Amino acid sequence: MKPRHKRMMLIGGGVAALALSATLVLSAFQKNLVFFFSPSQVANKEAPQNRTFRIGGLVEAGSVKREADGLTTTFVVTDTANRIAVSYKGALPDLFKEGKGVVTQGKLDAGGLFVASEVLAKHDENYMPPEAAHAVDQAQKAQKSVVQN
Amino acid sequence: MNSSVKAVSDKLSAAPGGINWFKYASPQTFYPLAGRLIPLFAWPALLLFAVGLYVSFFVAPTDATQGDSYRIIFIHVPAAWMSMIIYLAMAFWCALGMIFNTRLSFMMSQALAPTGAIWTFLALWTGALWGKPTWGAWWVWDARLTSELILLFLYLGYMALVAAMDDPRRADRAGAVVAIVGAINVPIIYFSVKWWNTLHQGASVSMTSAPKMASIMLMGMLIMALAAWAYSIAVVLVRVRAIMLERERNTDWVAQMLENRP
Numbered sequence: 001m002k003p004r005h006k007r008m009m010l011i012g013g014g015v016a017a018l019a020l021s022a023t024l025v026l027s028a029f030q031k032n033l034v035f036f037f038s039p040s041q042v043a044n045k046e047a048p049q050n051r052t053f054r055i056g057g058l059v060e061a062g063s064v065k066r067e068a069d070g071l072t073t074t075f076v077v078t079d080t081a082n083r084i085a086v087s088y089k090g091a092l093p094d095l096f097k098e099g100k101g102v103v104t105q106g107k108l109d110a111g112g113l114f115v116a117s118e119v120l121a122k123h124d125e126n127y128m129p130p131e132a133a134h135a136v137d138q139a140q141k142a143q144k145s146v147v148q149n
Numbered sequence: 150m151n152s153s154v155k156a157v158s159d160k161l162s163a164a165p166g167g168i169n170w171f172k173y174a175s176p177q178t179f180y181p182l183a184g185r186l187i188p189l190f191a192w193p194a195l196l197l198f199a200v201g202l203y204v205s206f207f208v209a210p211t212d213a214t215q216g217d218s219y220r221i222i223f224i225h226v227p228a229a230w231m232s233m234i235i236y237l238a239m240a241f242w243c244a245l246g247m248i249f250n251t252r253l254s255f256m257m258s259q260a261l262a263p264t265g266a267i268w269t270f271l272a273l274w275t276g277a278l279w280g281k282p283t284w285g286a287w288w289v290w291d292a293r294l295t296s297e298l299i300l301l302f303l304y305l306g307y308m309a310l311v312a313a314m315d316d317p318r319r320a321d322r323a324g325a326v327v328a329i330v331g332a333i334n335v336p337i338i339y340f341s342v343k344w345w346n347t348l349h350q351g352a353s354v355s356m357t358s359a360p361k362m363a364s365i366m367l368m369g370m371l372i373m374a375l376a377a378w379a380y381s382i383a384v385v386l387v388r389v390r391a392i393m394l395e396r397e398r399n400t401d402w403v404a405q406m407l408e409n410r411p
Contacts, residue, residue, distance in 0.1 A: 004248050004249055004250070007247055007248045008248045011244050011247055011248065011329065014329070015329065015332075015333075018330060018333055019333060022333045022337070026337070026344075033292050033344075033345045034345055034346045035289070035290075035291040035292065035345065035346050035347050035348055036346050036348075037346075038346075056346060092285070093282075093283070093284060093285030094282060094283070094285075095214060095215065095283055095284075095285075096285075097214075100214075103348050118285075118286070119285065120284045120285050120286055120289065120348060121283060121284055121285060122284070122348055122350070123214070123215065123283055123284070123350050124350055124351075125350045125351045125352060125353040125361050126353070126361045126362065127212050127215075127219060127222070127353060127361070127362035127363060127366050128212065128213050128362065128363045128366075129210035129211065129212070129213060129363055129366075130210070130211065130212075130213045131210075132213065132363060133213030133214070134213075
């Protein structure tokens with residue numbers, strides 16, 4: 001075997017070993033690398049107890065309510081299977097909207113209410129001009145009415 | 150070391166019907182070639198940036214949910230792509246240098262590093278500027294953002310390590326280890342949004358599915374990405390020429406070239 005073939009094998013083997021160990025390490029940390037938990041994971045007690053964590057999902061349509069003090073907002077985070085009620089005191093990001101993604105950090109209180117200290121809007125990967133968005137909305141409504149009829 | 154490259158090169162060129170892959174592996178022959186290639190990339194870069202920025206700011210419509218702040222993608226996405234591609238290119242050149250003992254390969258890698266670091270910084274910075282109005286936070290420690298930050302540190306670490314060693318041959322090899330080992334981070338960055346729950350959204354453009362954005366927005370982004378490619382290649386060629394002159398300053402070919410200069 002020529003020296004350069006030997007070096008090629010060594011580097012190839014080294015990179016393969018490295019990729020394998022990285023895969024193992026990352027899969028071991030799989031749970032700790034999660035940025036947020038879904039409402040279903042919280043329902044299955046996969047989320048940490050007595051410690052702040054983040055939940056993520058969609059803001060349920062029609063669930064956003066502003067309290068009388070003008071600062072506190074309550075809403076429901078859902079992953080369509082399970083839902084969690086959230087209460088948050090502070091300003092919401094511009095993209096916070098019913099039916100859109102949200103990630104919020106806080107703690108579950110004794111009554112199962114998630115008391116949030118931070119609310120982040122999660123944007124999706126779709127980019128479209130307002131006219132196209134309007135057209136998509138119309139199409140979805142039309143489809144729904146067809147299904148209902 | 151020069152003689153070993155020469156020996157390999159001679160052997161390959163002697164093979165009947167073989168292509169001489171090593172013709173441009175020596176700084177002496179690559180220096181003038183790089184000089185001729187620079188304008189072939191620099192001018193298209195200028196043109197593409199002009200067209201790309203025009204499309205980005207004046208032709209592409211606003212986004213339905215984000216308004217005008219989405220326009221950051223025209224810089225952010227090409228910058229993030231380049232940051233990953235350049236690191237892979239560095240690892241490729243370093244592996245080639247380690248295997249074939251070609252000193253030009255290491256020079257290529259060292260010329261790529263600052264440009265890669267700048268793109269990485271730009272991706273992080275524009276992302277922060279976009280994150281504040283969109284997410285409500287400048288920075289979050291999710292998998293995508295954290296792995297991209299690690300990439301920036303890998304670039305800086307590579308440059309610092311290479312610069313810290315006096316013996317260029319040792320610096321080449323030490324840097325190559327960082328470049329090759331660090332390359333494992335690139336697929337982690339790319340797939341982070343798939344593998345874990347992240348605040349960062351998934352890919353709008355990928356090889357496996359149709360683009361999830363309006364075609365005029367996509368076109369602006371792709372023109373900017375091409376501009377970023379052309380710019381990076383031109384700048385790296387300029388830099389690799391400077392590195393070649395600096396490291397080969399005591400050789401005959403540099404002396405001869407300086408003599409022949411009008």
